[in-house]
Amino acid sequence: MPGRRPLLAGLVAGTALAVLSPFAAAQGGQWPERAIRVIVPFPPSGATDLVARVVAQKVSQELGQSLVIDNRPGAGGTIGTAEAAKASADGYTLLFTTSSTHAISPHLMPKLAYRADKDFTPIAHVADAASVLLVTNSLPVKTVQELISYAKANPGKLNYATSGNGTIVHLNTAAFAAQAGITLTHVPYKGTAQSISDLATGQVHMLFDSIPTGMPHVASGRLRALAVTSAERTQLAPQLPTVAESGLPGYSSVTWFGVYAPAGLKPELTAKINAAFNKAMQNPDVVASLAKLGADVAKPGTPAQFADLVKADSVRWAKVIQDNHITLE
Numbered sequence: 004m005p006g007r008r009p010l011l012a013g014l015v016a017g018t019a020l021a022v023l024s025p026f027a028a029a030q031g032g033q034w035p036e037r038a039i040r041v042i043v044p045f046p047p048s049g050a051t052d053l054v055a056r057v058v059a060q061k062v063s064q065e066l067g068q069s070l071v072i073d074n075r076p077g078a079g080g081t082i083g084t085a086e087a088a089k090a091s092a093d094g095y096t097l098l099f100t101t102s103s104t105h106a107i108s109p110h111l112m113p114k115l116a117y118r119a120d121k122d123f124t125p126i127a128h129v130a131d132a133a134s135v136l137l138v139t140n141s142l143p144v145k146t147v148q149e150l151i152s153y154a155k156a157n158p159g160k161l162n163y164a165t166s167g168n169g170t171i172v173h174l175n176t177a178a179f180a181a182q183a184g185i186t187l188t189h190v191p192y193k194g195t196a197q198s199i200s201d202l203a204t205g206q207v208h209m210l211f212d213s214i215p216t217g218m219p220h221v222a223s224g225r226l227r228a229l230a231v232t233s234a235e236r237t238q239l240a241p242q243l244p245t246v247a248e249s250g251l252p253g254y255s256s257v258t259w260f261g262v263y264a265p266a267g268l269k270p271e272l273t274a275k276i277n278a279a280f281n282k283a284m285q286n287p288d289v290v291a292s293l294a295k296l297g298a299d300v301a302k303p304g305t306p307a308q309f310a311d312l313v314k315a316d317s318v319r320w321a322k323v324i325q326d327n328h329i330t331l332e
Contacts, residue, residue: 034094034272035068041097042090044083044104046076050132050213050296054260055099057292058129061283066276070097078112080104085116088123092267094276098123102259103171106316110324111169111331119317124268125310127280130298131257133233134175134211135218135240137226141205147230147249150209154185162188164198164210169331174320175211175232175256177327182251202226214239215297232256237299259316260298261309277306 041059045051052074059070075083084104090096105119117123136147142161144150154161165172168191180187190207192198196216201207203225210217211232218240220226230246231237234255246254262280264273281303283289290300323329 034275035066037095038069038071039066039095039097040073040090041070041099042073042075042083042087043099044075044077044080044087045101047074049076050298051080051099051101051260053296054130054293054298057289057296058280058283059099061286061289062279065279065282072099079108081108081112081115081117087263088117088265090265092124092265092269094264094268094272096265097126097276098263099129100261100263102257102313102316102320105261105263105313107169107171107174107320107324109317110321111329120314122266123263124266124273125306125313126262126264126268126273127277127306128301128304128309128312129260129262129280129284130293130300131233131259132296132298133214133231133237133239133257134172135214135221135231135243136179136209136229136246137202137212137217137221138209138229139202139205139207140225140227142208142227145227145229147244147246147251150229151183151185151250154183154187159186159188161185161208162190164195164202164207165189165191166195166198167191167193169324169329171256171258172211173329174323176209177329178256178319178323179211179246179251179254181323181326182254199226213297215295233299239294239297239299259301259312261313273306 041055043052043055056072059072063070075086080100080103084098084100087096087098109115109119138144138150144153163176165176172195195210195212198207198210199220202210221228228243230249231240231243232246232255236245284300293300
């Protein structure tokens with residue numbers, strides 16, 4: 004099958020072999036009797052792919068079958084997501100995805116080949132990745148409140164970098180500016196990594212970056228970190244306050260990682276897969292591995308709780324996109 008990349012018992016140079024469990028033969032004809040395909044609608048070795056491989060390794064042990072990662076990237080994750088929506092709801096095809104495909108893209112790409120709210124069975128909320136608010140050292144600010152005050156005193160003079168129109172970085176900043184009541188100029192890049200040098204030299208003033216890629220530049224003194232976007236402080240940067248506790252109550256934004264099946268999956272299979280993912284997320288090795296990738300594991304929850312989280316996220320981003328006239332152009 005084109006694009007299929009099997010799962011490795013550990014991550015080795017982005018390649019892997021399916022994990023075969025000695026318990027597979029003991030299933031007694033009950034699901035799962037064969038390998039489970041996990042569609043990841045993003046490229047190999049990207050953040051979602053790496054998180055999926057770490058988690059799938061443990062889930063395969065819980066279910067007694069191999070989980071085979073099948074990367075189907077393209078169009079911001081929507082191509083692979085559409086393919087997952089068309090698969091049989093038999094428990095042998097899962098989708099490992101992020102807020103991009105289910106809470107953001109539906110409001111930016113109205114002609115999607117899937118319905119995010121109807122074509123899938125929510126399974127489990129797996130992890131969250133917060134962002135860190137970085138500013139150039141040339142700005143005379145050390146807190147979120149000081150940044151807001153400076154922006155209000157210098158209207159229209161501050162700009163911000165993003166990884167492109169409609170990305171979570173763009174939405175994070177648009178939501179921040181709206182809640183703070185400040186005006187900022189958008190400077191899109193092809194990726195946040197390309198903006199770091201301009202941020203360091205002061206050509207751009209602020210950036211919401213991922214914690215693993217942003218914090219090394221803070222440690223080296225090139226940039227200044229003000230806060231993280233999660234609702235609570237993250238173990239990935241415990242010394243930093245949240246944006247909410249820094250003066251914008253209620254502000255929070257994370258990229259969530261979650262698992263779906265096609266619509267119509269039997270409730271007993273949904274519950275079984277949910278339990279396997281919940282147990283895997285409590286494994287200390289998984290917690291440690293995801294921390295290195297910039298993600299905090301989610302608390303064990305039900306499929307209904309995951310669905311509620313996605314719905315709330317979708318409503319929020321729809322408003323940000325509409326209010327700020329954000330498009331992919």
